[in-house]
Amino acid sequence: MFQIDPLSRMPVYEQIITQAEQLVAREILKPGDPLPSVRSLSITLGINPNTIQKAYSELDRRELTVSVAGKGCFVRKDISSFLFGLRTRQMARFEETVRQMISFGIPLSVVENSLHKLYANKEEA
Amino acid sequence: MFQIDPLSRMPVYEQIITQAEQLVAREILKPGDPLPSVRSLSITLGINPNTIQKAYSELDRRELTVSVAGKGCFVRKDISSFLFGLRTRQMARFEETVRQMISFGIPLSVVENSLHKLYANKEEA
């Protein structure tokens, strides 16, 4: 369910955050579903429990999950607020990327071409 | 000519690299033009000379500049190789961003809309 690339520059806890967000966005994880427990996931991935906890805390803060002592960490029943925030953040990233393309003089036609090609093959993603 | 945001998560030397690339891409810096000297820029920005040197070394490596001991650091006469690499790297970044949009379920129409709006206002960038 979760996979860590130790060679990536992205911190492990960020990798977990990103993957959890994607699992929910792709509806593999649905509202009410439990995430692996802090300890079990730490064993599965071979990393320290504190690192998992750091990721889960951030997921709580982003209103994707609710963690309850003694029970576990669950995807929120209402994730509309999270999904809105996720899309907003991603659109901001996209706009920043496009502004760079413009400042680098990359023509719109080239960008459009790439965009359509990627969306055409969206099954593969 | 260069401005550093100390609050940014981006390392100072990367900020310098990015800004130099943009200055050349926007033709504010042209082939043959000198960059500020390591020492003068370090004083202007209030940072250590070594940090500037690290940025300039990377710019040399990316074939944007040529540094000559005793003379200075200059934009290469032939920057075609650099510009090609720059566009290639930026396209890769763009594709990664779009893949995330897809995995987050953001519709193509929304992305297209944003893209065209940004390119329509390209003067402002």
Add this chain to the structure above:
DNA sequence: TTAAGTGTATTAGTTGTAATAGTACACATC
């Protein structure tokens, strides 16, 4: 020739973040 200004190299030390390690506490469930 000399002085000043260039890039370059080396070594050392400081700072901040990521991650680990170990322990302890509070809560829920059976």
Add this chain to the structure above:
DNA sequence: GATGTGTACTATTACAACTAATACACTTAA
């Protein structure tokens, strides 16, 4: 009561970014 859950805390290690200080080689111009 035992087990499994999230949470909290401190200490430690590892690494990258950055600073600091110094030295060297080269170019230019007085």
